[in-house]
Every structure is written in C-alpha cells, then in structure tokens.
Amino acid sequence: MSILIRGGRVLDASANLDGVMDLLIDAGKIVSVGGDAAETACQREGSTLSTPLEVIDAHGLLVVPGLIDIHTHLREPGYEYKESIMSGSAAAVAGGFTAIACMANTNPVNDDAAVTKYILDKARAVGLVQVFPIGAVSVGLAGERLAEIGELNQAGVVGISDDGKSVMNSQLMRRALEYAGMFGLPVISHCEDTQLAAHGVMHEGRVSTELGLRGIPAQAEDIMVARDIALAELTGGRLHIAHVSTVGAARLVHDAKARGLCVTAEVTPHHLFLTDEAVRGYDPNTKMYPPLRTAADVEALRQALKDGTIDAIATDHAPHDLADKEVEFDQAPVGIIGLETSLPLTLRLVNEGVLTLTDAIAKLTWGPSQVLGLAKGTLQVGADADVTLIDTQTEYVVDRREFCSKSRNSPFHGWTLKGRAVMTLCAGKIVYSRGPERITSMSAPAGQRRTRGRRGRKSSGT
Amino acid sequence: MTFTRKDILGTQEMNASEITYLLDATESFLEVSTREVKKVPTLRGKTIINLFYEPSTRTRTSFEIAGKRLSADVINISNSSSSAAKGESLKDTALTLAAMAADVIVIRHPASGAPHFLAHHVPSAVINGGDGTHEHPTQALLDLFTIRQRKGALAGLRVSIVGDIAHSRVARSNIFAMRAMGMEVRVCGPASLLPMQVESLGVHACTDLDTALCDADIIMVLRLQLERQEKGLIPSLREYSQLYGLNLTRLAQAKPDVLIMHPGPINRGVEIAPEVAEGPYSLILDQVANGVALRMALLYLLTGGPGL
Numbered sequence: 001m002s003i004l005i006r007g008g009r010v011l012d013a014s015a016n017l018d019g020v021m022d023l024l025i026d027a028g029k030i031v032s033v034g035g036d037a038a039e040t041a042c043q044r045e046g047s048t049l050s051t052p053l054e055v056i057d058a059h060g061l062l063v064v065p066g067l068i069d070i071h072t073h074l075r076e077p078g079y080e081y082k083e084s085i086m087s088g089s090a091a092a093v094a095g096g097f098t099a100i101a102c103m104a105n106t107n108p109v110n111d112d113a114a115v116t117k118y119i120l121d122k123a124r125a126v127g128l129v130q131v132f133p134i135g136a137v138s139v140g141l142a143g144e145r146l147a148e149i150g151e152l153n154q155a156g157v158v159g160i161s162d163d164g165k166s167v168m169n170s171q172l173m174r175r176a177l178e179y180a181g182m183f184g185l186p187v188i189s190h191c192e193d194t195q196l197a198a199h200g201v202m203h204e205g206r207v208s209t210e211l212g213l214r215g216i217p218a219q220a221e222d223i224m225v226a227r228d229i230a231l232a233e234l235t236g237g238r239l240h241i242a243h244v245s246t247v248g249a250a251r252l253v254h255d256a257k258a259r260g261l262c263v264t265a266e267v268t269p270h271h272l273f274l275t276d277e278a279v280r281g282y283d284p285n286t287k288m289y290p291p292l293r294t295a296a297d298v299e300a301l302r303q304a305l306k307d308g309t310i311d312a313i314a315t316d317h318a319p320h321d322l323a324d325k326e327v328e329f330d331q332a333p334v335g336i337i338g339l340e341t342s343l344p345l346t347l348r349l350v351n352e353g354v355l356t357l358t359d360a361i362a363k364l365t366w367g368p369s370q371v372l373g374l375a376k377g378t379l380q381v382g383a384d385a386d387v388t389l390i391d392t393q394t395e396y397v398v399d400r401r402e403f404c405s406k407s408r409n410s411p412f413h414g415w416t417l418k419g420r421a422v423m424t425l426c427a428g429k430i431v432y433s434r435g436p437e438r439i440t441s442m443s444a445p446a447g448q449r450r451t452r453g454r455r456g457r458k459s460s461g462t
Numbered sequence: 463m464t465f466t467r468k469d470i471l472g473t474q475e476m477n478a479s480e481i482t483y484l485l486d487a488t489e490s491f492l493e494v495s496t497r498e499v500k501k502v503p504t505l506r507g508k509t510i511i512n513l514f515y516e517p518s519t520r521t522r523t524s525f526e527i528a529g530k531r532l533s534a535d536v537i538n539i540s541n542s543s544s545s546a547a548k549g550e551s552l553k554d555t556a557l558t559l560a561a562m563a564a565d566v567i568v569i570r571h572p573a574s575g576a577p578h579f580l581a582h583h584v585p586s587a588v589i590n591g592g593d594g595t596h597e598h599p600t601q602a603l604l605d606l607f608t609i610r611q612r613k614g615a616l617a618g619l620r621v622s623i624v625g626d627i628a629h630s631r632v633a634r635s636n637i638f639a640m641r642a643m644g645m646e647v648r649v650c651g652p653a654s655l656l657p658m659q660v661e662s663l664g665v666h667a668c669t670d671l672d673t674a675l676c677d678a679d680i681i682m683v684l685r686l687q688l689e690r691q692e693k694g695l696i697p698s699l700r701e702y703s704q705l706y707g708l709n710l711t712r713l714a715q716a717k718p719d720v721l722i723m724h725p726g727p728i729n730r731g732v733e734i735a736p737e738v739a740e741g742p743y744s745l746i747l748d749q750v751a752n753g754v755a756l757r758m759a760l761l762y763l764l765t766g767g768p769g770l
Contacts, residue, residue: 204658205658205659206658206659206662208657208658209657209658209659209660209662209663210474210634210663211574211575211596212574212593212594212595212596212597212631212634213574213575213594213595213596214595215658217658281578282574282575282578282579323551326551326553327551327552327553327579328552328571328573328575328576328579329573329574329575329579330572330573330574330575330594331573
C-alpha cells in the first residue's frame with residue numbers, strides 16, 4: 001500500500017524531529033519524511049508506487065513511530081479465557097501500539113521453540129501488531145534449570161524472563177545472564193524476594209496497617225534489584241529491570257548506569273499515578289505486583305523517567321477474567337490490563353509538566369526499542385512503516401466495557417483522560433482507526449475525490 | 463441525631479457523636495436481658511442472617527441472641543456446611559442471600575475487606591462481625607460501652623492494648639474508636655507483632671510490658687492470633703508468655719484500680735493468667751453481657767427503628 005500522511009506534527013525522538021510535515025509510506029516502509037514527501041508522492045504516482053496513493057489527513061494530529069510495549073501478557077497458549085493473541089493484538093492497536101513483547105508465563109510455558117513458533121505464527125495470522133515473544137529463563141518457570149536459550153534465540157525470542165515469578169536462585173540468575181549474554185539477549189528481571197514478600201497483597205506501610213492487609217515491604221524489590229545488578233556486573237550480561245516501583249530500585253539503577261553497567265529499566269503507567277491509598281475500598285483492580293506504593297515512590301519514578309534512569313514505559317498488561325478478579329482482595333489474582341490506557345496516561349504526564357512531549361513519546365517508542373534491540377521506534381527513511389496518529393486534544397471518559405481486551409481489570413475506569421490514538425499503521429497497513437474519516441484517494445480526478453472505507457475495525461469486546 | 467448508615471463496616475469512619483449515639487442506644491436494650499421473658503417484638507418479621515466463614519462462640523451467639531430477643535428470624539450459616547465448601551464464591555453467596563430478602567447480614571470472614579465487598583453487592587444491611595485482620599467494630603463498641611459503664615466518661619482515659627497487634631482486628635477497631643473519643647492509647651507487643659507505622663494511627667508503641675502497665679486505667683489483653691500468623695514471628699509461646707503474659711505479679715506494676723479486658727477467647731496461661739481473667743478487676747464477662755445489648759441496638763437501628 002502507498003500512503004501519504006499529510007499535515008501532521010511529526011515527532012521522532014530518534015531523529016530529533018518535531019514539526020509539521022508529510023510522511024510517505026510505500027510497500028511497508030517509510031519512503032520519505034518532510035516537506036518533499038508530497039512531491040515525491042506526486043512524482044511517483046502511477047509509476048513506482050505499489051498501489052494508488054491513499055492520503056490520510058493528519059492535520060491537528062501527532063504523527064509518531066508506532067508505539068512499542070515491551071511487557072505484556074497475552075495469555076495464549078493456555079489462558080485464552082482471559083486474553084488471546086487476537087484480542088491482545090486488538091487491544092494493542094486500539095492503544096496505538098504496533099509492536100508488543102509477550103511474556104513466557106503461558107501454559108505451556110514458552111521455554112521451547114515450539115511455543116515460540118506457535119505465538120509467532122498466531123500473531124502473523126492475526127496480522128495486527130508485530131508480536132515479539134520473550135522466552136523463559138528456566139524450564140517451566142520453576143527456577144531450577146536453564147531453558148534452552150540457544151534454541152529460543154533461534155526461534156525468535158527477543159529476551160528471556162521468568163516474569164510472573166522471581167528467579168530466587170542467584171546461581172541460576174548468574175548463569176542466565178552469562179548464557180543469554182552470548183546471544184545478546186537481555187535478561188528481564190521480575191525483582192521480588194518471595195520470602196520477604198510472603199503472602200503480601202499490597203505495599204507494607206501505613207495504609208496496609210490500617211486496612212489489615214498483609215504488606216510487601218519495598219525492600220523485597222530493592223534487594224533483588226541490587227542482587228541482579230551485582231550479577232550483571234559479574235557476568236557482563238544485559239540486565240533489564242521490569243516494572244520498577246520503589247525509590248530504592250530507582251536509585252540502584254541510576255547508580256548502576258552511572259558506573260557504566262549494561263542495565264536498563266521500565267516503569268508501568270499505573271506506578272506513575274497511583275499510590276497505596278488507591279487500595280482503600282479493597283477494589284481488586286488495585287492489586288498487582290509490584291504493588292502500588294507511596295507518593296514518595298511515585299515522585300522518584302517520575303524523576304527517574306525524566307533523567308533517563310528509566311528507559312521505557314511498559315504496561316505489564318495482565319488480563320484476568322472478571323470472575324477471577326471479583327472476589328475478596330486476598331484471593332484475587334495480581335495484575336491489571338494497560339494497553340488501552342497507556343498512551344493517554346503518558347500524555348497526562350506531559351500535561352502535568354513531568355515530561356516533554358518528545359520525551360514521553362520516546363519512552364513509548366525509541367526507548368523500548370533500544371532495550372530489546374528491535375530496530376523500530378523510528379520514522380527514518382527505510383524504517384518499517386509503523387506509525388501512530390494521536391489526537392492530543394480530545395477528552396474522554398474511560399469506559400472499560402469498550403476495551404478491545406477480553407478482560408476488564410483496570411482501575412482507570414471512569415477516569416477522564418485527554419488524548420488517544422486515532423489511527424495505527426503496522427507495516428504500512430492501517431490496522432486501527434477511530435473518529436472522523438480521514439482517508440481520501442489521490443488517484444481520483446480532481447473534483448471527484450473518493451473516500452474509501454475505514455480499514456481495521458476496533459473489535460467489540462464482550 | 464438520626465441513624466442513616468446502611469451498614470456497619472468499621473469504627474474508622476465513625477466520629478465521637480456517632481459513637482456516643484450508639485452507646486446511648488445500647489443503654490435502652492440492657493434492661494431486656496434482665497427480664498424473665500427476654501423478648502420484645504421490635505424486629506418481628508425481620509430476617510437476620512449470620513454468615514460466618516470463621517469459627518465464633520461469643521460473636522455469633524451474641525448476634526443470634528440479640529436478634530431473637532428482638533423477635534427477628536435469625537439464620538446461621540457457616541462456610542463448612544454451606545455451598546462455600548463446594549467452592550461457591552462470596553459474590554454468588556451474597557446475591558443468593560439478597561434474593562431471599564435478608565434484612566441484615568452479619569458477616570465474619572478471614573479476608574480483610576470482605577464485608578465491604580458484600581455491602582457493595584447486596585441491598586441488605588451488612589454488619590462486619592470481624593474481617594481478617596482489619597476491623598471488628600461491634601467488639602470495639604461494646605468495649606467502649608463497658609468502659610463507660612464502669613468509669614462514667616471516656617475522654618482522657620489511658621488504655622494499653624497488649625498482644626498481637628499486627629493481626630488483631632479488635633485492636634484496630636478499638637484504636638480508631640478510642641482515638642475518636644479522646645482516649646490515650648498505648649500498644650505493646652514484640653516488635654514482630656507491631657504493624658509498620660502503627661504510631662500513625664495516633665498511638666504510642668512500646669515493646670516492654672511494664673511500660674505499658676504503668677499508669678494505665680484499662681489494660682486490654684489480646685490473644686495470640688496463631689491461626690493468622692506465618693511461622694517464626696515469635697520464638698515460642700513460652701517466651702511470649704514470660705515477656706508479655708499478664709499475671710498477678712506483673713499486675714502489681716499497674717494502678718490499684720486498673721481494669722482488665724479481653725475480647726475472648728482467652729488462651730489461659732499464655733497471654734493472661736486465670737486469676738487475672740477471673741479476678742475482681744476483670745471486665746471480661748461484662749463485655750460479653752454488654753455485647754448482646756450493643757448488638758440489639760445496632761440491629762434495631764439498621765432495620766430502621768425510630769431514633770431512641
């Protein structure tokens with residue numbers, strides 16, 4: 001397909017680009033960026049373009065590289081009642097994402113090539129986002145022996161992680177960092193000292209004392225972050241800290257980077273906005289790991305995003321069925337969904353003056369791409385035509401019944417947010433679109449512009 | 463003041479005037495339990511369900527007697543004999559009971575927040591009979607009533623709560639209510655049984671029993687919540703008893719007119735010696751007697767009885 005995206009404000013952190021200009025896409029790649037894109041299109045019209053040119057009117061919209069979420073749980077194979085690769089992909093494109101990485105805690109666990117291949121084939125068949133599987137560190141996530149990481153690498157994983165569980169055995173973590181390092185694969189660490197965290201359901205602090213809920217001290221995370229950084233130093237492996245949530249962890253990552261270690265980190269949108277006060281009322285949609293912490297932690301995480309300590313915003317999208325979540329707080333499974341609220345919440349950070357718009361978009365595009373070495377997150381000529389168009393002005397109220405995800409476990413239901421993705425293009429194909437018709441065809445004679453139908457419906461959730 | 467709450471979920475949300483109102487209401491019902499025919503027709507035709515997911519002697523019996531003395535129809539459901547044993551969820555149980563038009567559901571449950579969950583899903587009035595380690599509001603209210611009955615006024619009294627504070631819903635409910643009434647509260651126990659930032663609740667914390675006993679007007683002793691603890695919080699019951707057990711010798715440190723309370727059940731010889739539990743300064747059985755009257759008052763007010 002050939003598409004000219006016209007008149008939008010193009011923002012590309014990788015190229016230091018910020019301005020109103022056109023973008024030309026052809027055969028799944030970015031062909032031209034900047035003032036001459038429209039001219040190039042006209043010149044090529046009818047001769048070298050792969051199909052007749054479609055024009056997307058992007059006036060008033062932000063045009064950015066397709067968003068990337070490096071931490072999601074797609075639940076397939078094994079837990080399709082919570083989410084599938086299809087519904088997860090639909091949720092992703094509705095949220096403006098063109099690439100997502102999915103964790104290995106499926107059933108069966110993604111600890112071998114067969115499961116990796118299954119996921120890749122399924123994602124290809126669905127044809128919405130590009131899915132990058134993350135393989136397991138240990139066989140069956142049991143934390144005992146290494147999975148066949150070489151085979152997983154060949155099958156196409158972009159990193160390894162036992163996320164969902166913690167690698168408590170330091171010797172195993174050491175070996176994982178060494179071994180994965182051979183293939184340039186990052187080890188993504190879910191930092192939780194499970195004994196310290198023992199049966200905790202929220203952050204241990206003043207609020208947990210009042211609510212009579214067992215708490216997880218911040219140190220349960222900090223201890224493992226410190227351990228993993230020490231092991232990264234020992235082995236020279238690539239370490240990525242998942243879902244950082246504490247002052248202590250942010251400080252440790254900052255210091256590690258200052259010493260030149262190969263450590264990266266991500267944070268979830270919910271840890272940038274919610275504290276343990278949100279747990280009052282016992283809504284299980286406020287139960288996740290790591291738990292919601294204190295205002296001081298939120299502030300430290302925002303600062304860490306700002307100063308580059310944290311490289312990426314990643315949702316840890318964790319779908320859970322309504323029947324599973326709608327129980328007593330102690331019994332509820334941990335985790336919330338996030339693909340469809342990540343971008344608006346990130347934009348809220350801009351509106352609150354925490355990040356510049358360029359920085360915020362970078363944390364959702366270039367930053368995550370660099371962490372996993374994906375060669376995406378950019379609009380430079382020759383890059384994959386993954387593009388997201390964002391309306392930054394419209395306010396709306398989050399209604400979880402409209403989510404494309406199969407699951408509804410979000411604490412942001414009812415929030416008024418400003419800004420969202422209105423069109424998502426993956427590999428040069430429109431995979432999601434909402435709002436007024438923006439597409440016209442250039443090949444019609446002047447005065448007879450045809451409007452094409454919308455590509456890519458948002459699927460109706462249950 | 464008119465009583466407008468749909469549920470009684472905790473004392474944390476109550477202020478001094480509301481607590482005073484409830485204690486005053488309790489006075490009116492004390493007399494019924496002294497009659498030969500212990501019955502008034504006030505709640506005739508009302509349905510009260512005791513939904514107890516944890517064992518209980520005094521709370522459940524107290525609610526049952528309170529309901530029956532008010533002429534209500536009282537049904538007891540325990541989780542072992544209900545479909546909860548077949549895995550039925552709390553939500554479905556709640557919807558089922560609501561469909562049978564229960565006027566009041568009294569719930570005791572091992573998960574903190576369970577009564578809030580229930581109240582969210584049913585139109586019935588919900589009374590928290592103890593949720594996990596969170597609150598046990600009716601216990602705190604009857605405790606305050608008992609203190610007021612003996613001491614006349616509450617403000618300015620010094621209370622020391624001794625024991626497993628971290629896992630005690632009785633401690634929390636009492637702390638919230640006592641602070642609202644202007645009482646001074648000290649909590650005492652081993653460091654591993656004092657919850658994080660407990661002083662943010664407005665109490666003083668100490669780990670030495672003698673300090674807690676000194677100058678206290680009331681000593682409230684708590685049971686070690688062995689069923690709620692992980693292993694290893696204290697080295698042994700023997701050590702706990704030596705350091706924190708209240709016996710006559712330790713009691714010599716306290717004021718001569720000190721009063722002893724315990725929500726029950728007691729572990730004789732562990733946190734409290736039998737001579738202390740049964741001695742002249744003990745209010746333990748008064749607590750039980752007052753509990754019935756307090757629960758009658760709450761049932762009456764929640765089912766819309768006109769102001770007393």
